[in-house]
Amino acid sequence: MTALLEIRDLHFGYGRTPSLLRGINLRVTGGDRLGIIGDNGSGKTTLLLLCAAVLKPQRGTITCLGQSVVAGQFQPAVGVVLQHPADQLIGTTVAEDVAFGPENLGCSALEVQQRVHQALAMTGTLHLANRLPHQLSGGEQRMVAIAGILAMQPKLILYDEPTAFLDQRSCRTLMEFLQTNATPGLVVSHDLAFLRAVCTQIFLLESGHLCPLGL
């Protein structure tokens, strides 16, 4: 079975932290949603940015659906939900924001409209369609940011700290959404209980390596 995402012997570091990731191996196939937990600064966001082709591996390979992930090249198959939703909400209204992705994929006006409606409905945010994104609460922004990714219909979704800034009720909403939405991918979080509720397998990122944790 072709992996949706395959990471082999991945090494990466920055100037001051030259050996942050030291031989990461990971495989995501259909139905997998893998959780990653680890200390602040252990390299979780960096790992997601490498998978999203924002950063370039120093050694090793990342493939998505059998194709090499090339840093800097747009990957429509991979959606990334950033830690701070405000970083990815750019539309004047919520509906415009969610339309931005499918419009840039070249979808027809009708298709864009259908995708926006579907994505807002899936994330329980239809009632926010005409609101200004920057006036939404943190929980609302999070779900709208997810809607924007869903509207692009990615094969894989990478979530970076999706419960950050959410209260218990919003966390539950997000948890229920992830439990019913089967898009495979990776979820980085400090909340082990949350990862247990929404992931098929959990890994600890420590000293540059991923070690499997029991669910």
Ligand SMILES: Nc1ncnc2c1ncn2[C@@H]1O[C@H](COP(=O)(O)OP(=O)(O)OP(=O)(O)O)[C@@H](O)[C@H]1O
């Ligand atoms: N662009 C950058 N240039 C230099 N160093 C960086 C850069 N981005 C991150 N780092 C450093 O790399 C290390 C890993 O950062 P990263 O953001 O991947 O950690 P993280 O596991 O996501 O942490 P957190 O749990 O706090 O979100 C940190 O020490 C950070 O300071």
Ligand SMILES: [Mg+2]
């Ligand atoms: Mg991080």
